[in-house]
Amino acid sequence: MLKHVSFVTRDLAATLAFYVRLGGVVEKDLTTAEGYRRGVVRLGEGRLQFFEVPGEAPAPHLHWAEHIALHVSGLRALLPEWRAAGVTVSRDLQPSPGGRDMAFVLDPDGRQVELLESGL
Incomplete structure (x- = not known):
């Protein structure tokens, strides 16, 4: 069963606002122990998770994000x-x-x- 799909974003606030406009509900907007901003949006039964990574491209150590x-x-x-x-x-x-x-x-x-x- 699908739990969530996770993506990297450069601007978490803008990304969360975009999905809220599409009917999503923000369930989490926090900073992780590693110092990354993390947001979770519920869309129906599914969830989208985003990690904010400033800059042009995700750092190689964030391959898991x-x-x-x-x-x-x-x-x-x-x-x-x-x-x-x-x-x-x-x-x-x-x-x-x-x-x-x-x-x-x-x-x-x-x-x-x-x-x-x-x-x-």
Whole structure:
């Protein structure tokens, strides 16, 4: 199940205002522990997440910021199966900020996909 899609933006306030005009509701507008501004907009059941990165292009260390996030069941069991099938694990199993299991993998085109244990 889709949790959110995440993008980098140069101007978080303008980006949030744009999606509010489209009917979105701002759920979060905060500064992360790493010092990035982060905003989350709910559009119906889905969410868009944005990280504000000033400048022309995202810094290489922010490769994780643009990603698709999915809730999955049984992540601890699935991750070794996917790894054995050749899926690249770009960020190994660890606790999410909310305490659930989380990992990042790459899709066939190299896009980051966050996998978050749904607990279902």
